[in-house]
Amino acid sequence: MIQKKEFSNIHKQVILSNQKHKCKKCGMKFNVANLPNFGYADGNIGNNTKTNLQILCLECSKIGKKQ
Numbered sequence: 608m609i610q611k612k613e614f615s616n617i618h619k620q621v622i623l624s625n626q627k628h629k630c631k632k633c634g635m636k637f638n639v640a641n642l643p644n645f646g647y648a649d650g651n652i653g654n655n656t657k658t659n660l661q662i663l664c665l666e667c668s669k670i671g672k673k674q
Contacts, residue, residue: 612655619645622660630664637664644668 622645628637637643641664647654648661 609651609653611652614645614655614660618657618660619662621657622662626662630667631661632663632667632670635664635666637662641665 623637623643628643629635630637630643635641643662644665645660645662646668648659651659
C-alpha cells in the first residue's frame with residue numbers, strides 16, 4: 608500500500624501563487640467561502656513532487672473523483 612505524503616505549507620503557498628489563487632480547472636478564485644483543495648495531479652498519493660500538486664475548488668475536486 609502506498610503511503611500518502613503530505614505537501615508542506617511552503618509548497619502549497621507557492622502553488623497557490625503560481626495558480627493566482629484560482630482553481631486549476633474552472634478558474635474560480637479562492638476565498639473564505641471557497642477554500643482550495645490540494646491534490647495530486649497524477650492521482651498518485653506517493654508522488655510528492657511540486658509538479659504533482661494541483662489546487663482545485665471543492666466542486667472540481669468532486670468531479671475528478673467521480674471520473
